[in-house]
Amino acid sequence: xxxxxxxxxxxxxxxxxxxxxxxxxxxxxxxxxxxxxxxxxxxxxxxxxxxxxxxxxxxxxxxxxxxxxxxxxxxxxxxxxxxxxxxxxxxxxxxxxxxxxxxxxxxxxxxxxxxxxxxxxxxxxxxxxxxxxxxxxxxxxxxxxxxx
Amino acid sequence: xxxxxxxxxxxxxxxxxxxxxxxxxxxxxxxxxxxxxxxxxxxxxxxxxxxxxxxxxxxxxxxxxxxxxxxxxxxxxxxxxxxxxxxxxxxxxxxxxxxxxxxxxxxxxxxxxxxxxxxxxxxxxxxxxxxxxxxxxxxxxxxxxxxxxxxxxxxxxxxxxxxxxxxxxxxxxxxxxxxxxxxxxxxxxxxxxxxxxxxxxxxxxxxxxxxxxxxxxxxxxxxxxxxxxxxxxxxxxxxxxxxxxxxxxxxxxxxxxx
Numbered sequence: 271x272x273x274x275x276x277x278x279x280x281x282x283x284x285x286x287x288x289x290x291x292x293x294x295x296x297x298x299x300x301x302x303x304x305x306x307x308x309x310x311x312x313x314x315x316x317x318x319x320x321x322x323x324x325x326x327x328x329x330x331x332x333x334x335x336x337x338x339x340x341x342x343x344x345x346x347x348x349x350x351x352x353x354x355x356x357x358x359x360x361x362x363x364x365x366x367x368x369x370x371x372x373x374x375x376x377x378x379x380x381x382x383x384x385x386x387x388x389x390x391x392x393x394x395x396x397x398x399x400x401x402x403x404x405x406x407x408x409x410x411x412x413x414x415x416x417x418x
Numbered sequence: 419x420x421x422x423x424x425x426x427x428x429x430x431x432x433x434x435x436x437x438x439x440x441x442x443x444x445x446x447x448x449x450x451x452x453x454x455x456x457x458x459x460x461x462x463x464x465x466x467x468x469x470x471x472x473x474x475x476x477x478x479x480x481x482x483x484x485x486x487x488x489x490x491x492x493x494x495x496x497x498x499x500x501x502x503x504x505x506x507x508x509x510x511x512x513x514x515x516x517x518x519x520x521x522x523x524x525x526x527x528x529x530x531x532x533x534x535x536x537x538x539x540x541x542x543x544x545x546x547x548x549x550x551x552x553x554x555x556x557x558x559x560x561x562x563x564x565x566x567x568x569x570x571x572x573x574x575x576x577x578x579x580x581x582x583x584x585x586x587x588x589x590x591x592x593x594x595x596x597x598x599x600x601x602x603x604x605x606x607x608x609x610x611x612x613x614x615x616x617x618x619x620x621x622x623x624x625x626x627x628x629x630x631x632x633x634x635x636x637x638x639x640x641x642x643x644x645x646x647x648x649x650x651x652x653x654x655x656x657x658x659x660x661x662x663x664x665x666x667x668x669x670x671x672x673x674x675x676x
Contacts, residue, residue: 305450305451307481307482309481309657312656314656316667317665318659318663318664318665319516319659321665321667340485340515342483342484344484359483361485365486366486367486403482404483405483405485405516407516407517415516417483417514417515417516417658418657418659
């Protein structure tokens, strides 16, 4: 049963231009216990949700009217502030799993890859990797909200 | 013989309830772990209609943006105890999903059933009001936020939450009712002197009134507050930005123009 679709960025060569060196986890503290979450380290992306929403819409060239729902892209930010290990979850307005046009999803991934101001998380003096995500609320192909 | 067997089974069930439910065995693990879900499943095998257990299963999913599972489990909680969890579901739709239109449906329904209660430190009209604010329905936002503030004022001025004042003021600002907005913002600041969002939006009002120097000073103060770690003082702010919550970026953007 296909509950959700996973894309790993490494298999989408078109996106590789955005990051020069390959993504690697580099956490030396929680190497075998990768459960650090953005909210435990005050590392939400330092732009308001409203500003991010405005910016993502400026980058979307493909906005099919039939796309309505939520796309969550969950990923890791490593100790260097780089992003990788992307997972994608898609639901419709009734909160049921669905699958939107891959071309549309790719645009959202590219947008995340272009963000370059991720906060570094610290445990004591050590830089650590952490999970974070963006959820895009979409109405007729336009992003109307971004969580968090 | 049969009686003895029943008694033994009853004793085993009691022991399992004590271990898996009463002592919240799942709380021994991180809520992001598989053990958290597994021990909740064990508890639900004993008490399948215990709404709180379903809410506990849903919560980590919402905090990870996994709304399909989060909502599936939370719907179970609402099904088994609507009075306890409908308002919470409205809150989750409002803050964790920014799905304001659907949040309003839940929140209005629970407000009818529990008019004087609240969830996450705020009245149901408060959550309805900020949902309308985000949808751009300013008259409705004004109505519900004034309801939230005025209901609290029946007790005392101190009973009004400063975040209620803030969002009512923000609504007034967007309605271009600048004098009313200033009054609300000043009430918020009287209760919390380290509230960068209210300082920023008060500065926006002052700019509309051509009081540029006072606005600039407030923006500088707002930025200093953020740099020093002050935020909108809400329990769930670390998980999700609240509506119109600002960052230093927005402040710098305005300061550069002054």
